[in-house]
Amino acid sequence: MGEAVRPSTRDRELRRAVTGIRALFSAAACSCALVEPGGAGLRFVAADGRGAQEIVGVPLPAGTGIAGWAVMSGQPIVIADVRADPRFAREVAESTHYVPETILAAPLVDVTGEVLGVIEVLDPISRGEHSGHDLDGLGVAASLVASVVRLSSVYDSLGGMLLGSLLGAQGPDDYAAALAQVTDADNDSVDLTELARTFHELAAGGPAGVRLAERVLGEVARYARTRR
Numbered sequence: 001m002g003e004a005v006r007p008s009t010r011d012r013e014l015r016r017a018v019t020g021i022r023a024l025f026s027a028a029a030c031s032c033a034l035v036e037p038g039g040a041g042l043r044f045v046a047a048d049g050r051g052a053q054e055i056v057g058v059p060l061p062a063g064t065g066i067a068g069w070a071v072m073s074g075q076p077i078v079i080a081d082v083r084a085d086p087r088f089a090r091e092v093a094e095s096t097h098y099v100p101e102t103i104l105a106a107p108l109v110d111v112t113g114e115v116l117g118v119i120e121v122l123d124p125i126s127r128g129e130h131s132g133h134d135l136d137g138l139g140v141a142a143s144l145v146a147s148v149v150r151l152s153s154v155y156d157s158l159g160g161m162l163l164g165s166l167l168g169a170q171g172p173d174d175y176a177a178a179l180a181q182v183t184d185a186d187n188d189s190v191d192l193t194e195l196a197r198t199f200h201e202l203a204a205g206g207p208a209g210v211r212l213a214e215r216v217l218g219e220v221a222r223y224a225r226t227r228r
């Protein structure tokens with residue numbers, strides 16, 4: 001449900017983001033890793049440039065590498081000579097067939113302060129020394145990417161709860177309460193509550209009502225795709 005109605009998929013947007021960031025820094029590569037459920041580690045989900053195909057899907061234990069350090073500390077970092085830095089996960093780099101000299105990394109921090117992942121830029125061409133200017137620029141980009149990740153998560157949670165509530169609700173109040181729990185915004189969820197009641201009324205009408213609700217959701221999904 002979430003993936004059906006959201007304007008674009010998370011990974012597609014992240015691929016676009018890392019492509020743009022790599023171009024911005026004239027870098028050899030750029031990648032994005034997200035925190036795994038439960039916080040056990042990271043997993044690279046998007047990349048562009050050298051070693052991109054090899055790095056996507058690779059897991060990284062918590063605290064490992066420059067990326068892990070950025071996530072654990074919540075701070076951006078630039079390492080001009082990663083081969084001399086003990087935090088550098090050289091074996092991971094070697095597995096991609098590209099070992100960089102310089103890495104810029106910035107955590108993906110959402111508006112609540114939660115760290116969702118990290119953006120890494122490999123061997124960027126700096127406008128001088130790799131300084132605060134580079135980190136500031138990457139930090140701005142990382143904050144925008146964090147918004148993409150968070151909104152995608154909200155879409156998926158809302159979509160899953162909508163479907164589950166539609167099938168299992170015993171009354172409109174159950175559906176409305178489920179929506180309020182997902183959005184975590186009771187004071188601003190009037191429209192969503194009305195939507196909940198409408199879909200419950202459709203579903204309560206029997207199989208024909210359920211089929212109608214499914215058609216409505218399908219039309220919403222198709223409309224959303226045309227608005228990309």
